[in-house]
Amino acid sequence: GEDVEQSLFLSVREGDSSVINCTYTDSSSTYLYWYKQEPGAGLQLLTYIFSNMDMKQDQRLTVLLNKKDKHLSLRIADTQTGDSAIYFCADLYSSASKIIFGSGTRLSIRP
Amino acid sequence: DTGVSQDPRHKITKRGQNVTFRCDPISEHNRLYWYRQTLGQGPEFLTYFQNEAQLEKSRLLSDRFSAERPKGSFSTLEIQRTEQGDSAMYLCASSKLFSGTSGAYEQYFGPGTRLTVT
Numbered sequence: 001g002e003d004v005e006q007s008l009f010l011s012v013r014e015g016d017s018s019v020i021n022c023t024y025t026d027s028s029s030t031y032l033y034w035y036k037q038e039p040g041a042g043l044q045l046l047t048y049i050f051s052n053m054d055m056k057q058d059q060r061l062t063v064l065l066n067k068k069d070k071h072l073s074l075r076i077a078d079t080q081t082g083d084s085a086i087y088f089c090a091d092l093y094s095s096a097s098k099i100i101f102g103s104g105t106r107l108s109i110r111p
Numbered sequence: 112d113t114g115v116s117q118d119p120r121h122k123i124t125k126r127g128q129n130v131t132f133r134c135d136p137i138s139e140h141n142r143l144y145w146y147r148q149t150l151g152q153g154p155e156f157l158t159y160f161q162n163e164a165q166l167e168k169s170r171l172l173s174d175r176f177s178a179e180r181p182k183g184s185f186s187t188l189e190i191q192r193t194e195q196g197d198s199a200m201y202l203c204a205s206s207k208l209f210s211g212t213s214g215a216y217e218q219y220f221g222p223g224t225r226l227t228v229t
Contacts, residue, residue, distance in 0.1 A: 004153075042220045043154070043202065043204075045217060045218070045219060045220075048216065048217070088153050097142070098159065099144075099146075099154075099156065099218055101153030101154050101155070102153050103152055103153050104152075104153050
C-alpha cells in the first residue's frame with residue numbers, strides 16, 4: 001500500500017540549514033512534493049521533483065531524491081523565522097492521481 | 112489567477128445535522144479534489160473529479176458523504192447526519208490535466224473549511 005513517513009519535529013537555529021527527511025513506499029511514484037502549512041493557513045506547494053531526477057534546486061530550497069532507498073529530503077538554506085511551519089512530504093499516487101501525504105514535520109526556529 | 116476558494120471557512124454544527132461546503136477551483140482547472148485533514152495529520156484523499164465526472168472515491172467517504180461537480184466548475188461536498196468524528200478541516204484542491212499526461216501533477220489547495228461537530 002501507499003505510505004509516506006517523516007519525523008514529527010525539527011528545531012534549528014536561525015541562519016542554519018534545515019533538512020527535513022521523508023521515506024515513501026510507492027515504487028511507481030512519478031512526482032514527489034513538499035508542501036508548507038502555516039498556522040491557520042492552507043497548504044502551499046513549495047516544490048516538487050519528478051522521479052527521474054536526483055536533485056532540484058529552487059533558491060533556498062534543495063530537494064534530493066534517492067529512488068533506490070525511496071528517500072526524499074528538503075534542505076532549506078539560511079533558515080529564517082518565516083520558515084516556521086509544518087512541512088508535508090507527499091507522493092503522487094499516479095494510478096489514481098491522488099496525493100498521499102506524510103504526517104508533517106513541524107519546523108521551529110530558535111534564535 | 113485567483114486561487115482556490117472555499118466557503119464557508121468555519122462551520123459549527125450539531126450532531127445529526129447536514130452540512131454542505133463549496134469549493135471554487137482555479138479557473139480552467141479541470142481536476143478538483145477533496146481531502147480531509149485532522150489535527151496532527153496530513154491531508155487524506157476523499158474523492159476527485161475530472162470535469163463533472165467523479166472518478167474515484169476513497170473508502171473514507173462513507174454513504175453519508177456526497178460530492179458533486181455538476182457543471183465541471185465549482186464543487187460541493189455534503190455530509191449528512193454529521194457525527195463528532197467528522198470534525199476536521201476539509202480541503203479542496205485543483206489542477207489542470209494536460210493531454211498526454213497520466214495525471215495532473217501540481218495540485219493547488221484552498222484555505223479549507225474547518226468543521227466542528229458538537
